[in-house]
């Protein structure tokens with residue numbers, strides 16, 4: 506480690522959060538090293554604008570091939586880069602997919618976190634470690650709203666893997682004095698959100714429906730509720746978590762909750778349409794009030810074997826100890842996403 510130099514190592518750099526965090530850390534003067542997963546097709550679209558921007562890059566942005574399933578790769582990267590901060594954002598992050606690939610999800614999201622922590626312990630490096638923990642730990646919620654003290658009740662292989670990651674972070678902190686913190690982040694979305702997560706699926710589909718490129722939007726459970734915030738604010742929270750004097754665990758959330766149904770209604774409203782719901786259960790549909798055209802229907806393939814019905818987080822600890830507060834409202838978040846996707850739809854950009 507060079508004296509006083511801030512060096513970040515980020516897994517999951519090609520994801521939504523990885524891309525925003527990279528921009529933030531470069532602005533703050535860090536060298537940023539990202540772990541890139543080999544893919545048969547391009548997977549760097551969220552960071553290409555950074556990589557190709559010489560002014561921002563200024564020889565401070567580096568990509569390394571790697572994978573959270575490969576200990577020797579992680580050991581080598583930690584040893585070689587000697588990061589001052591590590592942000593472990595890499596994960597098989599899709600809850601429904603985790604039911605299809607439970608073992609892989611455990612390997613990457615659970616044991617992958619252990620691999621990183623053990624690399625730190627073995628090298629004896631004085632680095633700080635951020636773990637991308639999740640509100641999914643609360644699952645079948647035991648308390649409303651959820652705080653750092655609410656008992657966990659995971660409801661998916663994803664959540665169970667992240668639960669292991671949460672506790673191994675706590676254990677390495679207590680057993681080996683590693684500066685390791687969990688950010689228990691509630692859902693956070695953006696115009697860079699993956700298109701298979703429900704928010705972006707809705708804003709993309711509605712934009713395509715209104716511009717005549719898609720017939721219908723098929724969804725699963727319309728009644729589950731989420732606490733949705735804006736991703737750029739949450740990566741700033743991650744950074745603050747590692748700037749605290751002591752390692753600790755923090756919730757980042759908005760303390761507001763809304764259903765998928767409300768998200769659909771608000772999206773179409775921003776596009777100038779009102780949704781009218783008819784029927785119930787599998788036969789429920791949503792139509793445009795203006796024309797009667799049916800645009801939303803239920804596809805049971807999107808139901809999960811076990812569902813997380815309600816999430817709402819209390820971020821008071823982060824406000825008090827880190828000075829972190831969410832700024833973007835539910836409606837403002839949807840507006841940002843819709844405006845971006847509607848522009849793309851008009852230009853026929855995917």
Ligand code: NAP
Nearest residue numbers: 517519520521522542572573594595596598637639692693
């Ligand atoms: P995302 O967009 O799905 O990005 C996931 C990242 O992990 C991608 O860069 C992906 O690479 C990488 N990755 C997947 N498998 C990997 C492996 N085996 N080895 C190394 N990297 C791997 O997720 P996100 O929304 O940015 O979330 C970031 C982290 O926060 C994740 O750990 C997620 O579980 C957690 N989290 C997210 C939220 C949220 O609401 N967004 C809330 C709480 C916690 P490819 O691009 O190659 O696929």
Ligand code: F7E
Nearest residue numbers: 598600639640641691692701702703704724725726729807
């Ligand atoms: O689902 C319902 C679905 O996939 C939200 C990840 O970032 O946040 C995310 O996990 C809700 C669920 O996100 C569809 O059943 C209905 O109740 O957008 P999602 P998630 O499962 O909350 C947490 C905090 C993470 O940590 C994760 O990494 O929406 N839903 N219909 C649908 N969901 C999807 N994906 N697709 C549908 O058609």
